[in-house]
Amino acid sequence: IAQINPAPQNEFVHYLLVMCLFAIIPFSRLLHIVAVPVWLLVRPDTRLSLSVPFNLSNQSEDEITAADIPLGPRKREEFPGHMLVAFDACTRCNRCEDDCPANGTGDGFSPASLMKDLQKTNTLSDSNKIVTIAEANQVGACTTCGRCEEACPVGLDPLSVVVESRRALAYEGHFEAGQSTSLRQLAASSSMWNSEKTPPSEIQPSVVWPPDPASEPPELVYWVGCAGRHDPRAQKISSAVASLLNRAGIRWTTPGANECCTGDAARRMGDEGLFQQQALGTLAVLEQARCKRVLVHCAHCFNAFAKEYGTFGADLEVIHHSELLNELVREGRLGSIQALPSRVAFHDPCYLGRHNGRFDAPRELIDNIPGLERVELAESREQSRCCGAGGGRIWREDEPGAKMADRRAAQAAESEAQLLVTGCNFCLSMLEDPAAQDGVRTLDIAELLADAVR
Ligand code: SF4
Numbered sequence: 203i204a205q206i207n208p209a210p211q212n213e214f215v216h217y218l219l220v221m222c223l224f225a226i227i228p229f230s231r232l233l234h235i236v237a238v239p240v241w242l243l244v245r246p247d248t249r250l251s252l253s254v255p256f257n258l259s260n261q262s263e264d265e266i267t268a269a270d271i272p273l274g275p276r277k278r279e280e281f282p283g284h285m286l287v288a289f290d291a292c293t294r295c296n297r298c299e300d301d302c303p304a305n306g307t308g309d310g311f312s313p314a315s316l317m318k319d320l321q322k323t324n325t326l327s328d329s330n331k332i333v334t335i336a337e338a339n340q341v342g343a344c345t346t347c348g349r350c351e352e353a354c355p356v357g358l359d360p361l362s363v364v365v366e367s368r369r370a371l372a373y374e375g376h377f378e379a380g381q382s383t384s385l386r387q388l389a390a391s392s393s394m395w396n397s398e399k400t401p402p403s404e405i406q407p408s409v410v411w412p413p414d415p416a417s418e419p420p421e422l423v424y425w426v427g428c429a430g431r432h433d434p435r436a437q438k439i440s441s442a443v444a445s446l447l448n449r450a451g452i453r454w455t456t457p458g459a460n461e462c463c464t465g466d467a468a469r470r471m472g473d474e475g476l477f478q479q480q481a482l483g484t485l486a487v488l489e490q491a492r493c494k495r496v497l498v499h500c501a502h503c504f505n506a507f508a509k510e511y512g513t514f515g516a517d518l519e520v521i522h523h524s525e526l527l528n529e530l531v532r533e534g535r536l537g538s539i540q541a542l543p544s545r546v547a548f549h550d551p552c553y554l555g556r557h558n559g560r561f562d563a564p565r566e567l568i569d570n571i572p573g574l575e576r577v578e579l580a581e582s583r584e585q586s587r588c589c590g591a592g593g594g595r596i597w598r599e600d601e602p603g604a605k606m607a608d609r610r611a612a613q614a615a616e617s618e619a620q621l622l623v624t625g626c627n628f629c630l631s632m633l634e635d636p637a638a639q640d641g642v643r644t645l646d647i648a649e650l651l652a653d654a655v656r
């Protein structure tokens with residue numbers, strides 16, 4: 203009878219408990235119950251959507267200084283609004299940590315711990331806390347691979363939080379050992395490489411740079427990238443791409459010594475100003491190209507052109523070399539293709555696959571080369587495991603990405619592939635040695651195709 207007709211005092215206790223529950227939600231981890239639906243409404247439409255605190259294409263440095271625009275968040279309120287919601291929406295489930303390739307490599311970094319510490323800032327008043335939290339969480343370890351976003355049950359994006367936190371560190375002049383040297387090099391020479399130590403190699407385009415306004419414009423401009431010009435291993439990729447373009451009879455050009463770094467690594471390391479300077483420099487060079495189609499073989503250049511340069515007024519069509527070469531093979535423009543009997547696995551570069559959804563073209567290209575048997579790695583496509591280079595990690599002094607590359611190379615050996623093929627010069631540079639130790643040869647997709655059309 204008491205259950206059917208509860209006593210008034212029981213009813214009062216019930217409502218009191220319900221009110222207490224609502225009152226403690228904002229101060230407990232239950233906050234995610236309210237914050238997750240809000241997050242789903244305010245989250246950015248695209249992956250790896252970084253905030254743009256200032257824009258050098260329409261603001262001068264004096265205007266930025268006069269407006270006291272923070273170069274990175276000094277306190278909680280200076281994070282973008284959607285990130286504040288994200289902190290509260292984190293359920294602390296640790297799934298991002300379980301899948302994070304940087305976790306367990308000795309840096310003590312965990313995306314879940316970072317999110318948890320930032321969530322707690324809603325009860326802290328110390329304005330210096332963001333820098334302290336970023337340092338304590340070793341945010342320099344993150345490769346910005348995006349695997350955490352794939353793992354998160356509510357679609358949170360810890361890597362954008364990492365980049366924002368790195369801006370806080372950069373604002374204070376804190377960079378990882380090795381990274382500050384590379385960024386100084388970039389600021390001084392517009393290249394991450396030192397030309398005296400690693401001299402550039404030039405490829406010969408069919409249309410000389412800059413294209414003559416009186417002649418037929420080129421079909422595309424090949425942006426080789428600073429690795430493709432300076433790194434001896436990546437130079438072989440540029441040569442393979444150039445030979446395939448010539449074989450297909452394409453009218454193409456390339457800026458050669460006029461090229462500069464797209465600034466991708468500077469942005470990931472938190473130096474937004476240097477990134478924007480490089481972006482504007484790159485776009486100024488491309489104004490002379492007389493065509494809008496930009497070919498790249500570096501997944502990081504691809505991401506910069508495809509996703510980030512629109513903010514600075516770019517009106518370009520970027521194509522990754524795996525897509526273009528696949529088109530050329532499908533159209534029969536490369537002539538006969540010889541059989542290459544081998545077992546091949548494709549490693550999806552994070553900035554080509556997970557961040558930009560390009561998974562199929564390289565696989566289709568491999569399938570169109572007779573004799574190749576394609577196998578999938580244990581983690582592939584959206585679940586691809588990072589090689590350890592991204593996020594500026596390759597520029598750190600102590601090469602901490604090596605453990606990640608070892609793990610990825612071991613997956614290639616487990617798949618019994620004889621060839622590990624990829625589509626980014628940085629992945630190749632990380633994976634080549636550990637894969638060779640496991641008896642697996644590593645190639646870029648352009649080198650594989652060049653072997654088949656010889
Ligand atoms: S982006 Fe990659 S390395 Fe960085 S936190 Fe996410 S999973 Fe870890």
Ligand code: SF4
Nearest residue numbers: 292293295296298354
């Ligand atoms: S997976 Fe998402 S919800 Fe879970 S701890 Fe990581 S960021 Fe938070």
